[in-house]
Amino acid sequence: MSHYFIGIQVKPLLAEQLTEWQKHFMQHLSYKQWTDKEDFHITLAFLGEVGEKSIETLRNELYSITAYTAFDLNRTGLGTFGNKHQPRVLWLGVENNPMLNRIQHQVVQICEIIGYKNEKRAYTPHITIAKKWADQKKTVTEDSWNKIISNMPSLAEAFNVDAVELYKVHPSSTPKYEIIQRFPLRHESFS
Numbered sequence: 001m002s003h004y005f006i007g008i009q010v011k012p013l014l015a016e017q018l019t020e021w022q023k024h025f026m027q028h029l030s031y032k033q034w035t036d037k038e039d040f041h042i043t044l045a046f047l048g049e050v051g052e053k054s055i056e057t058l059r060n061e062l063y064s065i066t067a068y069t070a071f072d073l074n075r076t077g078l079g080t081f082g083n084k085h086q087p088r089v090l091w092l093g094v095e096n097n098p099m100l101n102r103i104q105h106q107v108v109q110i111c112e113i114i115g116y117k118n119e120k121r122a123y124t125p126h127i128t129i130a131k132k133w134a135d136q137k138k139t140v141t142e143d144s145w146n147k148i149i150s151n152m153p154s155l156a157e158a159f160n161v162d163a164v165e166l167y168k169v170h171p172s173s174t175p176k177y178e179i180i181q182r183f184p185l186r187h188e189s190f191s
Contacts, residue, residue, distance in 0.1 A: 001049040003169040006062070006107050009179065010040035010127055011159045014075075018092065020153050022129060028148045029090065030138045031130035038175035042073075042094060042125050044107040044164065047116050054114055055166075055180075061110040062166065062183050070162040070185040071099040075155060079126065085139040091126035092155075100125060103164060161185065 010018070019037045026034065050058070074095045082088030094100070101123070108118045140148075166181045 001051055003048055003171075004050045004055065004058075004180075005046040005167050005169070005177075006044045006111070007041040007165055007167055008044065008161055009163070009165050010042070014156050014159050015040045017153065017155045018127065018129060021155070024152060025090070025130065025148070028144070029130065029140065030086075030133060030135035031090065032132035032134045034130045035128050036175040039177045040127050041165070041167070041177065042100075042127055044104045045111045045116075045118055047111060050116075057114050058110065059166065059181055061113065062107070062164070062181075064110070065103060065106065065164050065183045066185065068099065068103055068185050070160060070187050071097065072158045073097055073100060073161050074158045078129075078149065079124075082133075085141070086133040086136070087140070088131060088133060089128055090130045091128050094125045094127065096125060100161070107164070162187070 015037050018035075018040055022034050025031075047058075074097075076093035076095055079091050079093050080087030080089060081091070104123055104125070111118060162185050164183045164185070165179045166183070167177045168180050170176055170178060
């Protein structure tokens with residue numbers, strides 16, 4: 001069985017800018033995996049292994065997401081998961097936007113209806129830049145981190161979220177994530 005997750009694809013401009021950030025980070029940080037430009041996303045819910053019958057049910061239930069209105073999402077700062085001197089994951093945060101939270105909550109409820117349990121940890125919306133620290137002899141201090149980020153190229157402040165995507169994971173491919181269905185959000189019309 002294949003693995004799936006539900007997320008929001010990062011727009012091409014921000015993905016291009018994050019790729020430039022990665023080139024800078026690669027000179028200073030030791031990661032085994034750098035997210036491919038096509039794979040940048042914000043995860044809403046990770047499902048793991050899912051059978052084809054459950055995927056069809058999931059697709060049908062996810063159509064309810066299309067009732068939500070497209071919205072702008074601001075980025076926040078850089079963050080990490082794990083040991084701060086050898087962080088397991090390097091990520092760019094996004095604001096905890098009320099619309100994002102409502103959509104994420106509904107996605108989690110849909111997943112639970114079809115039998116998939118969500119993580120109990122608080123939701124931290126982010127875009128993974130790199131993961132899996134490689135060189136156990138190499139560490140990052142607060143001073144070295146400040147030097148690394150002081151010369152970073154600028155990033156777009158906000159991007160429009162106009163769809164939610166259902167992704168299939170291909171672990172041995174590049175890019176790793178295939179969008180198998182998009183669920184477009186409504187655009188507000190002004191009369």
